[in-house]
Amino acid sequence: MPGRPDVRRRLAVSLAAFGTLTLLAILLAPLVGSTPIRLARVFDRSIPFADNVDAQIFFVARLPRVLAAALVGAALALAGVVFQALLRNPLASPDTLGVSAGAALGAVLAITFNADFTLLGVTAVPLASFAGSIGALIIVYGLSAARRRGTSTLVLLLAGVTLTALLSAISAFVRYLADFTETLRTVRWLMGSLDVGAFTPIAVAAVPMGIAITGFAMLPRILDLISMGAESAAARGVDVTRAERVALVSASLATGSAVALAGPIGFVGIVVPHLVRLLVGADHRVVLPASALFGASFLIGCDLVARIVFAPTEVPVGVVTALIGGPFFLWLLFRHA
Amino acid sequence: MAAVPPRVTPRARTVLALCVLGVLCGSDYARTQAAPRRIISLIPATTEMLFDMGVSDRIVGVGTFDRFPAEVSRFPRVGGLLDPNVERILSLKPDLVIVYDTQTDLIAQLGRAGLQMFRYRHQGLPDIVQTMRALGTRIGVSKEAEAAAGRIEARLADVRRRVEGRARPRTLLIFGREPGSLRRIEASGGYGFLHDLLELAGGNDVLSDLRRQSVEMSTEMVLARAPEVIIELQYGDSPRRQQIDSELRVWDALPSVPAVRSKQVHLLVGDEFVVPGPRIVQAAERFARVLHPGAFK
Numbered sequence: 001m002p003g004r005p006d007v008r009r010r011l012a013v014s015l016a017a018f019g020t021l022t023l024l025a026i027l028l029a030p031l032v033g034s035t036p037i038r039l040a041r042v043f044d045r046s047i048p049f050a051d052n053v054d055a056q057i058f059f060v061a062r063l064p065r066v067l068a069a070a071l072v073g074a075a076l077a078l079a080g081v082v083f084q085a086l087l088r089n090p091l092a093s094p095d096t097l098g099v100s101a102g103a104a105l106g107a108v109l110a111i112t113f114n115a116d117f118t119l120l121g122v123t124a125v126p127l128a129s130f131a132g133s134i135g136a137l138i139i140v141y142g143l144s145a146a147r148r149r150g151t152s153t154l155v156l157l158l159a160g161v162t163l164t165a166l167l168s169a170i171s172a173f174v175r176y177l178a179d180f181t182e183t184l185r186t187v188r189w190l191m192g193s194l195d196v197g198a199f200t201p202i203a204v205a206a207v208p209m210g211i212a213i214t215g216f217a218m219l220p221r222i223l224d225l226i227s228m229g230a231e232s233a234a235a236r237g238v239d240v241t242r243a244e245r246v247a248l249v250s251a252s253l254a255t256g257s258a259v260a261l262a263g264p265i266g267f268v269g270i271v272v273p274h275l276v277r278l279l280v281g282a283d284h285r286v287v288l289p290a291s292a293l294f295g296a297s298f299l300i301g302c303d304l305v306a307r308i309v310f311a312p313t314e315v316p317v318g319v320v321t322a323l324i325g326g327p328f329f330l331w332l333l334f335r336h337a
Numbered sequence: 338m339a340a341v342p343p344r345v346t347p348r349a350r351t352v353l354a355l356c357v358l359g360v361l362c363g364s365d366y367a368r369t370q371a372a373p374r375r376i377i378s379l380i381p382a383t384t385e386m387l388f389d390m391g392v393s394d395r396i397v398g399v400g401t402f403d404r405f406p407a408e409v410s411r412f413p414r415v416g417g418l419l420d421p422n423v424e425r426i427l428s429l430k431p432d433l434v435i436v437y438d439t440q441t442d443l444i445a446q447l448g449r450a451g452l453q454m455f456r457y458r459h460q461g462l463p464d465i466v467q468t469m470r471a472l473g474t475r476i477g478v479s480k481e482a483e484a485a486a487g488r489i490e491a492r493l494a495d496v497r498r499r500v501e502g503r504a505r506p507r508t509l510l511i512f513g514r515e516p517g518s519l520r521r522i523e524a525s526g527g528y529g530f531l532h533d534l535l536e537l538a539g540g541n542d543v544l545s546d547l548r549r550q551s552v553e554m555s556t557e558m559v560l561a562r563a564p565e566v567i568i569e570l571q572y573g574d575s576p577r578r579q580q581i582d583s584e585l586r587v588w589d590a591l592p593s594v595p596a597v598r599s600k601q602v603h604l605l606v607g608d609e610f611v612v613p614g615p616r617i618v619q620a621a622e623r624f625a626r627v628l629h630p631g632a633f634k
Contacts, residue, residue: 035561050592053560060590061557116516116580123517176420180402181513181572181611188521188553197519197556198590312558313547 007283014280018293025300026070030062032304034311060197068194068202069303069317070296072262075209075254077276077295078216080269081287082251085223086244087157093270094255097156097248098136098163103259104190105171106132111185112178121200125189126260130208133256137249139163144248153230191316192263194303201261208257213292215250219243220284227284267321268295271329278332298325372477373433373453377415377426379443383435383457384409385614386469390481398429404608405616423447433476459613462533466490469615485615492618493537496625499632500539506628508540509564509596512551512610519587522554530613538624539632540566560591567596568603568627570610603627 031039037054041047049055079094087096094100109115110128117124143159175186196202222243225233230240255269272295273287280286302320309315377398378384384403387393393408401417403409413429416422421443426434427450434447438458447454455475457468466486473482510531513523525531526549527542535542543562544552567588576584581604588597596602605623609616626633 033557035557053593056593057557057560061560118517123515125515185513193521195555313552314555
């Protein structure tokens with residue numbers, strides 16, 4: 001097949017580069033923070049864990065946070081790539097089809113009605129948020145099923161935008177009914193936070209993300225064809241409807257679990273795919289894994305900045321992703337133009 | 338005698354004009370300075386102050402968030418801090434509306450309607466009694482206000498005296514977090530009436546250096562600040578005993594924090610912690626009982 005060795009080489013180079021970046025981020029980020037810690041003390045087994053402040057800062061405060069950032073960054077970047085290809089729209093993002101708005105509605109309901117329950121070590125707000133994203137996914141899926149009667153991608157896109165507006169309006173109404181402290185909690189939740197404080201929520205969120213990644217693994221060749229147009233893909237023997245469903249469900253699951261774990265974190269899902277495409281080209285066999293790795297390291301880096309720039313207090317990580325990612329992306333855009 | 342039309346001398350005219358002016362000014366003076374009889378209080382703290390001064394019979398409307406005392410339920414609600422209902426306020430024909438200083442739109446609208454307002458803003462602890470005195474003077478009950486403010490000051494002084502000379506534990510005061518986890522911790526910073534109350538009750542606020550009313554704390558920050566006592570505030574309905582226990586157990590994830598190790602994490606329930614009104618004395622006493630149980634034996 002023509003072009004194959006070239007793609008293989010590019011895949012190897014970008015995996016090596018982005019892989020190294022991600023690995024370095026995961027290894028180095030937990031060492032830095034608002035409090036100085038001594039690595040020797042962190043791993044000193046002679047001090048009981050209960051008394052070892054350095055070890056607790058490392059293992060309870062920082063490491064889960066870095067891992068959550070890696071997982072959420074990878075999931076949002078992958079979902080962004082898939083939604084942009086599926087909807088054939090460069091402005092598409094994990095938020096476009098209403099999954100994030102569903103997740104937000106779930107969280108807002110849980111906060112306002114003070115839901116207090118735990119399942120598998122996960123608390124009410126992330127659970128409700130994930131449930132909300134699944135609810136939105138079911139609606140979108142139904143809409144896309146109705147799409148078989150010749151409706152276009154554009155209609156699905158419009159439906160998604162409408163669903164987002166509808167769910168956001170319900171969220172706003174619930175927030176309006178809320179008391180003062182609940183309103184504050186909602187506002188904070190909507191800013192996103194990676195300070196998960198334990199490994200359990202990450203492990204639980206990794207399950208739907210794993211399912212999503214399995215779905216993504218089936219997609220690269222098909223996405224290449226779909227992003228050129230459904231008709232030409234069908235002409236080459238692709239079961240477009242089935243492929244679109246796999247893409248839709250996987251990307252929505254990834255988005256839903258990311259938002260449930262960390263709250264809405266903007267910018268990663270829309271900009272990382274573009275950045276990666278500018279760097280490695282448009283072939284989804286390269287773009288998908290590279291986006292996952294770059295999304296992970298980008299969010300780890302942004303969260304690190306959020307943690308230390310105004311230490312000891314923190315900046316919401318969503319603010320940092322936009323403040324760092326925005327100018328960088330503009331620079332890349334105009335350098336290439 | 339021929340009828341001579343009475344002549345109005347220039348001097349008489351001046352006197353007349355002065356009289357009219359005097360009457361006008363007098364009535365205006367009287368209108369603005371007469372003790373208000375129909376008061377709307379949009380803020381729970383000032384509503385409680387009015388009750389404490391014994392002028393609850395003059396209240397004709399309260400805000401959405403007013404819960405205390407129970408009698409407030411019989412008054413019409415006129416909206417809250419962010420959504421005051423101007424029509425409702427005007428229809429109650431108040432002669433004084435107590436507004437929060439940041440309600441600029443409302444203040445402009447009521448100003449255009451010619452309504453008298455008392456603008457209020459809470460900051461530190463000393464502002465509370467000061468507001469009470471100013472409000473009392475404004476509505477013509479300065480003696481009652483003085484007495485009420487004096488009662489608060491006396492009880493606060495009593496708390497201060499009880500904890501005097503005792504070691505002040507490094508304390509973290511939390512007023513919100515995600516139930517069941519240590520995420521999104523909102524703590525009181527080194528500014529505002531909660532911070533002042535904590536310090537008065539013999540605590541040493543671990544966030545004193547951050548001059549903000551609220552600080553969002555990461556788990557790392559809790560570990561680094563290592564508080565000896567953690568007080569968590571909760572509002573609304575009283576949680577069940579087992580709920581309190583499970584919320585306190587959440588802290589076991591940070592065993593190196595001295596407060597966790599010595600079981601000095603306390604959950605206090607009650608809305609006296611959110612309302613900077615007369616009930617701050619109860620809040621101060623509850624803080625002090627947690628921080629210095631020995632001072633209340």
